[in-house]
Amino acid sequence: MALLATMLLKILVWLQIMVLRLDVLNSGDYYAQAQPRRILVDTDMDGDDVFALLYLLKQNKTEFDLQAITINANGWSDAGHAVNHLYDLLFMMDRDHIPVGVGGEGAILPNHTILSDVGGYLPIIDQRSSTAGNCRYRQAIPVGHGGRLGVNTNHGLRRAFLPQGDRRYIPLQQPSTQKVTRDAISAGPITVFLLGSHTNLALFLIAHPHLKKNIEHIYAMGGAVRPTCNNPNSSKAGLCEEDFGNLYPQDTNPYAEFNIFEDPFAAYTVLHSGIPFTLIPLDATRTIPVDENFYLAFENKQDTYEAQYSFKTLKIVHDTWPNSDFYKQYCMWDSFMVGVALSQMRNSHGENEFAEMEYMNITVITSNEPYGTSDGSNPLIDWGSSNTIFKIEKNGVHGGHVQLGMQDQFCLVEGGHKGKCQDGYTKEVNGTEAVEILVATIAKPNQDSGSSLGKEFYKSFLDVLNQPEQTGRFNITTQFPYYEEILYKPDMRKLKGKPVVFDMDMSVGDFVALLYMLKLPAELINLKGILISGNGWATSATVDVVYDILHMMGRDDIPVGLGNVYAVGHAHPFYPAIGHCMYSKAVPQGSGGFLDSDTLYGLARDLPRSPRRYTEDTDNPELTKRTALDVWKSSVKSLNPGAKITILTSAPLTNLAEIVRSENTSVIQDIYIVGGHIRQDNEKGNLFTVPSNEYAEFNIFLDPLAAKTVFDSKLDVTLIPLHIQKQVSSFPKILNNLKLANRTPEALFVQRLLSRLWRLQQNNNRYLHVDTFLGEILGAVILAGNNPELNEEFNYKLLKVIAEGDISEIGQLIIDENQGKRVKVLKNVNEDAYYDHFTGVFGDHKQSAVIGSFWEQKIIWSNSLSSNNSH
Numbered sequence: 001m002a003l004l005a006t007m008l009l010k011i012l013v014w015l016q017i018m019v020l021r022l023d024v025l026n027s028g029d030y031y032a033q034a035q036p037r038r039i040l041v042d043t044d045m046d047g048d049d050v051f052a053l054l055y056l057l058k059q060n061k062t063e064f065d066l067q068a069i070t071i072n073a074n075g076w077s078d079a080g081h082a083v084n085h086l087y088d089l090l091f092m093m094d095r096d097h098i099p100v101g102v103g104g105e106g107a108i109l110p111n112h113t114i115l116s117d118v119g120g121y122l123p124i125i126d127q128r129s130s131t132a133g134n135c136r137y138r139q140a141i142p143v144g145h146g147g148r149l150g151v152n153t154n155h156g157l158r159r160a161f162l163p164q165g166d167r168r169y170i171p172l173q174q175p176s177t178q179k180v181t182r183d184a185i186s187a188g189p190i191t192v193f194l195l196g197s198h199t200n201l202a203l204f205l206i207a208h209p210h211l212k213k214n215i216e217h218i219y220a221m222g223g224a225v226r227p228t229c230n231n232p233n234s235s236k237a238g239l240c241e242e243d244f245g246n247l248y249p250q251d252t253n254p255y256a257e258f259n260i261f262e263d264p265f266a267a268y269t270v271l272h273s274g275i276p277f278t279l280i281p282l283d284a285t286r287t288i289p290v291d292e293n294f295y296l297a298f299e300n301k302q303d304t305y306e307a308q309y310s311f312k313t314l315k316i317v318h319d320t321w322p323n324s325d326f327y328k329q330y331c332m333w334d335s336f337m338v339g340v341a342l343s344q345m346r347n348s349h350g351e352n353e354f355a356e357m358e359y360m361n362i363t364v365i366t367s368n369e370p371y372g373t374s375d376g377s378n379p380l381i382d383w384g385s386s387n388t389i390f391k392i393e394k395n396g397v398h399g400g401h402v403q404l405g406m407q408d409q410f411c412l413v414e415g416g417h418k419g420k421c422q423d424g425y426t427k428e429v430n431g432t433e434a435v436e437i438l439v440a441t442i443a444k445p446n447q448d449s450g451s452s453l454g455k456e457f458y459k460s461f462l463d464v465l466n467q468p469e470q471t472g473r474f475n476i477t478t479q480f481p482y483y484e485e486i487l488y489k490p491d492m493r494k495l496k497g498k499p500v501v502f503d504m505d506m507s508v509g510d511f512v513a514l515l516y517m518l519k520l521p522a523e524l525i526n527l528k529g530i531l532i533s534g535n536g537w538a539t540s541a542t543v544d545v546v547y548d549i550l551h552m553m554g555r556d557d558i559p560v561g562l563g564n565v566y567a568v569g570h571a572h573p574f575y576p577a578i579g580h581c582m583y584s585k586a587v588p589q590g591s592g593g594f595l596d597s598d599t600l601y602g603l604a605r606d607l608p609r610s611p612r613r614y615t616e617d618t619d620n621p622e623l624t625k626r627t628a629l630d631v632w633k634s635s636v637k638s639l640n641p642g643a644k645i646t647i648l649t650s651a652p653l654t655n656l657a658e659i660v661r662s663e664n665t666s667v668i669q670d671i672y673i674v675g676g677h678i679r680q681d682n683e684k685g686n687l688f689t690v691p692s693n694e695y696a697e698f699n700i701f702l703d704p705l706a707a708k709t710v711f712d713s714k715l716d717v718t719l720i721p722l723h724i725q726k727q728v729s730s731f732p733k734i735l736n737n738l739k740l741a742n743r744t745p746e747a748l749f750v751q752r753l754l755s756r757l758w759r760l761q762q763n764n765n766r767y768l769h770v771d772t773f774l775g776e777i778l779g780a781v782i783l784a785g786n787n788p789e790l791n792e793e794f795n796y797k798l799l800k801v802i803a804e805g806d807i808s809e810i811g812q813l814i815i816d817e818n819q820g821k822r823v824k825v826l827k828n829v830n831e832d833a834y835y836d837h838f839t840g841v842f843g844d845h846k847q848s849a850v851i852g853s854f855w856e857q858k859i860i861w862s863n864s865l866s867s868n869n870s871h
Helices: 002-026 028-034 047-057 079-092 148-152 177-186 199-207 209-214 264-271 292-299 305-319 333-346 456-466 508-519 540-552 628-637 654-662 704-711 722-727 731-740 745-763 770-784 831-842 854-862 864-869
Strands: 037-043 064-071 100-102 190-194 215-221 277-280 355-364 426-428 435-443 498-504 525-532 560-562 645-650 668-674 717-720 793-801 813-815 821-828
Touching (some): 047 456, 064 079, 064 177, 079 100, 079 148, 100 177, 190 333, 199 209, 209 215, 305 456, 333 435, 333 456, 498 628, 508 525, 508 645, 540 560, 645 654, 645 770, 717 770, 722 770, 731 831, 745 770
Parallel strands (some): 064 100, 190 215, 525 560
Antiparallel strands (some): 355 435, 793 813
């Protein structure tokens, strides 16, 4: 009996242990410890986002597993540049398996249905059926230097440092943000990190409310709850009335922070979703600036490629900061947020190791009192019917004036030094609008009081980025054992042709026209400079692709200058880094627009990588960026005595207008303008994103005041109008002729590029307009004038630009016998001879590519024999 009792007791104890183990196995704590925490990151790919992503990628994957990354494209970066930047970053870190989502061509329909792949290029209240649209909130972000130009190129560092893998943006094949989000969240419990605006996640939650149960927690860097007056030791409210937000200038809205301001209604939707939410606002990040001790410590500790890339990025920002307060003003925004988030996830029931945390009642202000106004600012409400978008109340918190831009007169207070609008303000409130969330208030000091690093997160950031585990594999110089940057320059004695300056906005047609001119005999065309228009069909950062084309053709001698990024009169009067998008909003941001143009329809990464690039790197002054006016002046200075320059432009006339206004124009021989549409026989223009304007052409519409300046000048102008361009815009004929041409590298590249455009046009209505770009090649052919079989016919017309007035007429060219300018207009050309001629030029082995592609460049950089032969 005693033996039996002993056995029964052992069995009972064993059963109790098993029950306890099952309880533990079924508990959330065990599951969290046994399984890595899945994370989705939504980012705008600003510099501090790069630091945050690298800090996250360096974590132990058994604890924190980054599942997917989505790009929000209505913030500090443009989608095409951002996706390739992210691919390079993940390639360096050996994380090519992580899916990347960007954009999408869905829409919000008139009945308020959100299609599955809506792109998030615009804030929710402005999103409709197109990716073309206003920049109501995005106006606050500088477009050129100090803004998206620097972010898109990572200040010129990305191409100089990051390796290049096989992934790249490809039209219609790139996973959309909504698809990547849907796949990641559908797969199981996940945590979401928001490093930019909340547009993408808000659209997902509205369209897929049944899946929000899978989101365990949302962490966001953004918002401004309480003022800090730039006092790093302050965590108490009421110390001052200044420094809530960080918009600049603050003359309309002193309360908002960029990430929330870019889409206040989206932020409101996410905050009020019922999902647990932690906010790391400016209040907290202002207490952890990149101070001098941290900067010096980082400079002295760069043991990994990711640490080197991060510090080089930080150094460029430091060296180009607009004032002497870098160490006070530049903060560890997104990286600190990731640190706080990981600490909270790791210690869910304990203190956060990096920040003091406090529960607050918060909401997001989306409109301004009085509510129920019908001033046309708020597209969420159709005042002519009982319908409202997303069932909002007309007299509710979303029913007031919605800020229209950075100079919105409603927001300005007469005689006051700051405005009254609060769009995007993460405000402490009580009542039904209040949502209780956890908020970081102040960065914690370093536990090691003897350390020069004043904050605990400073130490963690440097330790994590420099740890040898999960480190980057290589940079561009170590990816290839024989990597060498070589500048190609022709024999300058042979360049005796007509001096030409090409003004381009980097559309597909511009790149083909550039290649055509580079192929012409040196005694015919001497291309002395290239001016880049930043307010056309590509963003300024695409200048790097221009450099690559020139490098491919052995013409690294040709200077390239960036022009203004705003149409005449549209920059902010006191802070010209920002401005209005009244005209540029007509260019789609997604497919068929910036997304494709910025990447040369996915083929830019096939070009060889030039040692020249846009840069703000003060350590490489020889690469210093040049303005369009600088390049024009240097081109004039290099002329032989008595010589004059011919200008070819197939861009908005912004750069030409600046030259006309500021320079002696006597050195200009002729101006060839590819663009403009003369209203005749009711043939329509090509401004397909502005339906009310049927007769304008894009290049004139994008800066009508600049066009007026040029047309009002005394310069000789030859116009290649839209209706003639359309006559020579046949994809089948061009491609058939290219197939018959010799297989030079440039002919093959152009064939691939135009073949891709034609397939896209046939398969998707987003690309119906792309044959417009084919006509832009005609300007270069007419300028060259080296083929009598073209049988060009011209006539003269007295033309006037409609530069002001109703949007339905702006940008149109009309015949005006009294006030019009006498312009030489191309009337006719032999189409077949034209196709034969320019495709034949591409097949000519003379002046062919020095290096045909990135793949050829890789062979040279990977093989010692090839490297030696290249010299």
